[in-house]
């Protein structure tokens with residue numbers, strides 16, 4: 145089963161409509177217990193929402209969660225970025241199933257009321273509909289983790305990152321309370337726990353991605369060869385990793401550059417933002433990060449957009465409008481003049497060289 149690795153399941157699920165992939169999805173479903181068929185649609189939607197969140201979180205990064213990242217070859221490497229893809233996908237599946245459960249979409253599952261009536265803290269009792277994350281976690285695990293069939297360090301890393309993604313869903317939950325008592329005096333409150341917006345899960349995991357750790361496996365012991373040694377070396381390496389941390393095995397490739405064998409497009413042609421209201425620091429530096437620091441220049445592209453304007457209503461009943469044209473300015477990374485394929489030589493990375501490359 146050489147092909148059954150990484151997010152193979154995701155590809156299969158996202159492409160169930162594609163005839164070429166149909167047998168894969170069919171295979172996956174037929175072999176699982178029949179009850180799981182019920183959840184398939186939710187799993188699909190959850191995985192998709194994970195990928196959309198990935199694209200949002202990395203919109204202004206050199207690596208921008210390209211579709212190749214969720215395909216076979218993109219995930220053969222266990223990089224910092226693939227750790228995020230695993231975590232956010234597992235989180236998306238858990239999140240969707242948990243929501244489905246609370247909304248009563250699923251027959252055999254409902255709110256978590258196990259603590260209702262018990263004292264939760266000073267002045268409040270558990271009550272109401274707490275989101276049933278244990279259900280979401282369990283089903284997500286069965287679907288997502290089942291695709292990781294290997295015994296090697298890569299499989300162990302993928303499983304760890306899946307679990308870290310699910311922990312992120314729990315870590316971002318919030319407590320909601322409602323007041324009771326004489327004329328809303330709030331002498332007693334009932335509280336329940338609720339999922340945050342999925343965006344919060346994405347923000348949380350993006351931070352975890354920034355702080356991701358490279359797993360340090362004892363190579364000598366791995367080379368010794370026997371499988372007990374290998375497992376021992378993997379277990380030891382994991383002992384220093386917190387369950388909520390994202391981990392990776394290989395350093396990321398150079399995302400500035402196009403590399404078709406890795407399914408990477410490079411940053412040439414990418415849009416960046418410079419001016420505008422309410423831009424975060426991260427966004428305002430996108431031209432520097434995507435263009436200048438990758439040895440590219442920023443090109444201003446103006447396009448004229450014509451639309452209706454100054455519309456007047458005449459009694460009765462016509463509307464006359466004028467055509468107004470508006471110039472839309474975009475900034476795009478472009479190759480420097482006379483700089484064929486050799487921009488590597490002028491590749492700036494260290495902060496010391498920034499001042500030279502910032503100006504447009």
Ligand SMILES: *[C@@H]1O[C@H](CO)[C@@H](O)[C@H](O)[C@H]1NC(C)=O
Pocket residue numbers: 185186189240243244249250
């Ligand atoms: C689960 O929720 C998603 C959207 O959140 C919805 O599209 C899907 O239909 C739901 N699943 C079921 C079984 O109702």
Ligand SMILES: *[C@@H]1O[C@H](CO)[C@@H](O)[C@H](O)[C@H]1NC(C)=O
Pocket residue numbers: 397401402403404405406
């Ligand atoms: C693509 O990436 C691989 C692996 O990092 C590297 O060996 C190869 O040289 C790269 N190719 C190009 C054209 O940069």
